[in-house]
Amino acid sequence: MTGQPVKRSYAGAALDYLGARYVGVGPEECSYTIQAIQIPMRDGVELAADFYKPELPDKQAPVGLIMIQCCYGRGAGISFPNARVFAARGYQALFVSTRGTYGSGGTFDPGSNEQSDSQDIVVWMRQQPWYPGSFATLGPSYLGYSQWALLHDPPSDCVAAVIPVGPHDNAWHAWGTGSFRLDRASWSDMMSKRDAERGSFLSRLSSIPGLSFLQSSELEEAVAGLPLEASLQKYFGDKAPWLFEYLKHPNVDDAYWTSRRHHTALERVKIPILLVSGWYDTFTTQTMHQFKYLRARGVNVSLIVGPWTHVQGSGLYSMPEIMDFLAEHLAKSGKYNRSPARVFISGSQEWRSMPTWPPATRPTTLYLQGNRGISSERPAQDASPEETFVFDPLNPTPIIGGNQMSSGGRVDDSAYADRSDVLAFTSEPVSEDIEVLGIPTVHLIHASNPPFADLFLRLSEVDAQGVSHNITDMYRALDPSRDTSQPLKLDLQDCAHRFRVGTRVRLIVAGGCFPMYARSLGTAEDRLRSDKTVPQKHTVTVAGGVSQLILPVGAAV
Structure with missing residues (x-):
C-alpha cells in the first residue's frame, strides 16, 4: 500500500x-x-x-x-x-x-x-x-x-x-x-513502551533515546533487586522478551x-x-x-x-x-x-587532525605506591606492600559519569576518593604537560577473597583546586581461577587528554560500577539468578613497582 x-x-x-x-x-x-x-x-x-x-x-x-x-x-x-x-x-x-x-x-x-x-x-x-x-x-x-x-x-x-x-x-x-551491561534493561524498557507516542506528552518524551532519565523509579528498584533476573521478570512481565534471551546467553x-x-x-x-x-x-x-x-x-x-x-x-x-x-x-x-x-583533546580543549588513530606514542610507566600514591619512581621492595578495600554487593560502588547510555559524560568524580570501597591512587602535580593519546594499560597484581570479583578502573585528572574529572575507564569480571601471582593486564578505553602542568594523575580501582554492570555477588552462584551475597576484600600489591599504569604519551607539546 x-x-x-x-x-x-x-x-x-x-x-x-x-x-x-x-x-x-x-x-x-x-x-x-x-x-x-x-x-x-x-x-x-x-x-x-x-x-x-x-x-x-x-x-x-x-x-x-x-x-x-x-x-x-x-x-x-x-x-x-x-x-x-x-x-x-x-x-x-x-x-x-x-x-x-x-x-x-x-x-x-x-x-x-x-x-x-x-x-x-x-x-x-x-x-x-x-x-x-x-x-x-x-x-x-x-x-x-x-x-x-x-x-x-x-x-x-x-x-x-x-x-x-x-x-x-x-x-x-x-x-x-x-558481566551483563544493565543499560540493556533500560533500553528494553524504552523499547517496550514504544507505542507511548500515542500517550501523554511525558510518556512521549520518555520514549526518546537519551531521555531515559524520565523512566520510573520502579525500574531502578528492579535493577537493584535480587535475584536480578527474577526482579526484572517481575517488572517486565511478558514485555521485552528479548531481554531475557540476552540474560540466558x-x-x-x-x-x-x-x-x-x-x-x-x-x-x-x-x-x-x-x-x-x-x-x-x-x-x-x-x-x-x-x-x-x-x-x-x-x-x-x-x-x-x-x-x-x-x-x-x-x-x-x-x-x-x-x-x-x-x-x-x-x-x-x-x-x-x-x-x-x-x-x-580534553585538557587542552582543542581539536586535532591526524593521519590515523592512534598516533605514534611512547609508553610512559607510572608505579602505584603505598599510601595510594602514583609516581614515575619505582617503589622499593620493602615499601608498603599492598592496599586493600572491600566491595559490598548490597552497597555497590556507583557509576559516576562515563560511558552511560542516557547520561554520563565528563563529570566531577571526586566522590570516589572519599569512598572506603575505592582505591584512588593520585600523583603529585605534574611538572610538564603529558599528552595521552590511545589506550592506557594497567598491570595489576591483584587478589580477592573470595575470588569471585570484578574490577572497575578509571583514569581521571585532578585539577589545581582538587576536583577530579574522569577521562577513560574499563570493567572486567575476573576469572576466579586466575593465577594471582601474575599481573592482570587491563586495557582502558581509547582517550585523548592532556594533563596540564599542575594537574595530577589519578587511577581509580574499585570492585563495581553499578548500575552500569550487574554486580559481582562474591559467590560461585550465577550473579543473575542468586540472592546470596558475600563482600569481597580486594588486595592490590604495590611493593617493588609490580602494579603499574602505562600511558601512551605523544610527542612533546
Whole structure:
C-alpha cells in the first residue's frame, strides 16, 4: 500500500529551518514531499516507511539516495537529522521502520532480522522508478547497527556509509566484560513502551533515546533487586522478551548471538565510511575497533571523536562533515577535505587532525605506591606492600559519569576518593604537560577473597583546586581461577587528554560500577539468578613497582 506524496507543512519547514541552524549546515536548496509506503519482505511481512523526495526544478535529478533503518519511529524529532535535513538539500531519503516497530509488521527482536530485512529493502528499492542506481546508508546507534547488518553482505550499489555511535556486535556490548551491561534493561524498557507516542506528552518524551532519565523509579528498584533476573521478570512481565534471551546467553560465542554480530562486515566492506563517536559514548570501544580494523585493511574510513556522550555523538555536532562526506561519495559534487582522524583533546580543549588513530606514542610507566600514591619512581621492595578495600554487593560502588547510555559524560568524580570501597591512587602535580593519546594499560597484581570479583578502573585528572574529572575507564569480571601471582593486564578505553602542568594523575580501582554492570555477588552462584551475597576484600600489591599504569604519551607539546 502506498500513500499520496504530501508536501512539507509550514510547521515542518520552520522545524527544518531552526534545526539546520542548530546543526550548522548551509541554506536549503528545495522543499520536499513525504510519501508513506509499505515494503514487502521475503516472508510476507511489510515494513512501514516514508519516502522523501526533493522538489527540484524540472529535469534536475536528486543528488543521491539515502537509506535509513530506524526502530525509534519516523516522527519529526528523529527524522530531521536522518532524512529531512538531507531532503531539503536535494537528496532522496528512504526512512524505514524496523520490523515490529511503528507500523512495520512482524515481531521486534533486536538485531535478529536486520541482516535479511536490509537486503530485502535494497531489492525492493532497485525495482522502483525513482531508484538512481546507487545509494548510501546513514544513521546513529541502532540505525548504525542496522547499517553494519546490511554490510555483512555489502550490496554492490551501496557506495558510502555514515555510522555515528553505531555498534556492530550486540553480544560484545551486552556481555563483553563478562558481566551483563544493565543499560540493556533500560533500553528494553524504552523499547517496550514504544507505542507511548500515542500517550501523554511525558510518556512521549520518555520514549526518546537519551531521555531515559524520565523512566520510573520502579525500574531502578528492579535493577537493584535480587535475584536480578527474577526482579526484572517481575517488572517486565511478558514485555521485552528479548531481554531475557540476552540474560540466558552470557557466552558471546553462543549461536544465539550469531545473527546479532557483524564483524564479517568489517572484513568485507570496501566503500568509504565515516565513523562518529564521543569519548563518553556507550559504543566508543566498538567504533575505535571499527576504525582501526578498517584502516588496517586499507578501507577509506574517516573518524571524528568529540567530547560527547551517546546522544551528542549521534551526528548533531558533526552534520557539516556528514554533508561534505556525502557530497563527495554520493552526490559526487564536493570533497571531504579532512584528515582521516579528527579528535578532541580534553585538557587542552582543542581539536586535532591526524593521519590515523592512534598516533605514534611512547609508553610512559607510572608505579602505584603505598599510601595510594602514583609516581614515575619505582617503589622499593620493602615499601608498603599492598592496599586493600572491600566491595559490598548490597552497597555497590556507583557509576559516576562515563560511558552511560542516557547520561554520563565528563563529570566531577571526586566522590570516589572519599569512598572506603575505592582505591584512588593520585600523583603529585605534574611538572610538564603529558599528552595521552590511545589506550592506557594497567598491570595489576591483584587478589580477592573470595575470588569471585570484578574490577572497575578509571583514569581521571585532578585539577589545581582538587576536583577530579574522569577521562577513560574499563570493567572486567575476573576469572576466579586466575593465577594471582601474575599481573592482570587491563586495557582502558581509547582517550585523548592532556594533563596540564599542575594537574595530577589519578587511577581509580574499585570492585563495581553499578548500575552500569550487574554486580559481582562474591559467590560461585550465577550473579543473575542468586540472592546470596558475600563482600569481597580486594588486595592490590604495590611493593617493588609490580602494579603499574602505562600511558601512551605523544610527542612533546
